[in-house]
Amino acid sequence: EPEVTQTPSHQVTQMGQEVILRCVPISNHLYFYWYRQILGQKVEFLVSFYNNEISEKSEIFDDQFSVERPDGSNFTLKIRSTKLEDSAMYFCASSEGIPGQALSGANVLTFGAGSRLTVL
Amino acid sequence: RKEVEQDPGPFNVPEGATVAFNCTYSNSASQSFFWYRQDCRKEPKLLMSVYSSGNEDGRFTAQLNRASQYISLLIRDSKLSDSATYLCVVNMRSGGSNYKLTFGKGTLLTVNP
Numbered sequence: 001e002p003e004v005t006q007t008p009s010h011q012v013t014q015m016g017q018e019v020i021l022r023c024v025p026i027s028n029h030l031y032f033y034w035y036r037q038i039l040g041q042k043v044e045f046l047v048s049f050y051n052n053e054i055s056e057k058s059e060i061f062d063d064q065f066s067v068e069r070p071d072g073s074n075f076t077l078k079i080r081s082t083k084l085e086d087s088a089m090y091f092c093a094s095s096e097g098i099p100g101q102a103l104s105g106a107n108v109l110t111f112g113a114g115s116r117l118t119v120l
Numbered sequence: 121r122k123e124v125e126q127d128p129g130p131f132n133v134p135e136g137a138t139v140a141f142n143c144t145y146s147n148s149a150s151q152s153f154f155w156y157r158q159d160c161r162k163e164p165k166l167l168m169s170v171y172s173s174g175n176e177d178g179r180f181t182a183q184l185n186r187a188s189q190y191i192s193l194l195i196r197d198s199k200l201s202d203s204a205t206y207l208c209v210v211n212m213r214s215g216g217s218n219y220k221l222t223f224g225k226g227t228l229l230t231v232n233p
Contacts, residue, residue, distance in 0.1 A: 033221075043164060043207065043223040056220055091163055098219070107152065107211075109221060111163040 002026040004112035012118045021077045021115045023092030032075045033093040082119045089114045121146045126208050126224035137198045143191040143208030155193045156207040198231045
């Protein structure tokens with residue numbers, strides 16, 4: 001079964017450092033997402049990306065964050081000047097179709113296993 | 121009203137029990153609905169999509185009531201392996217033609233031997 005892969009699985013960084021989290025979405029998927037989950041809290045939407053640009057972002061996704069699809073396979077999340085409160089599990093997801101379209105298997109999001117970020 | 125609100129739980133049930141989870145959502149323009157399960161420190165995994173007429177997949181039955189903005193998940197004959205957090209997920213319009221998945225906080229289920 002195709003899967004979304006994420007690296008690293010766990011990253012520990014010092015406050016103020018920059019981190020890059022990497023994702024390889026499923027190859028025929030066109031829509032890419034980042035979500036985060038602070039320990040004990042709900043999964044929160046950060047950003048969606050389609051056709052090499054951001055299509056939607058949440059209020060969490062401020063100037064500290066950026067996303068990029070540097071080549072045909074990778075999708076990255078960069079967090080500049082990390083803060084303690086950035087510590088969370090970051091999930092990448094991808095879908096074949098637009099989630100807002102009529103219900104079909106193409107519009108379901110598949111999540112990667114996550115990258116756990118710990119900011120000290 | 122929270123965007124997606126679920127039973128707070130936790131639920132502790134014996135093997136073989138039937139358990140039901142409830143979820144309400146605030147945005148009446150929401151288009152699609154899902155139940156995901158999340159094991160401890162793992163990624164959310166799709167359990168089932170929820171169709172307007174209700175749908176069943178083995179021991180799992182999902183219901184949608186658009187008028188009441190309410191979704192449910194019923195698990196029959198609970199197994200130990202059903203122990204997980206169950207996430208109600210709603211695809212909400214966030215502006216223009218954009219949609220985003222909005223997650224509930226989840227309901228923890230523990231099935232005991």
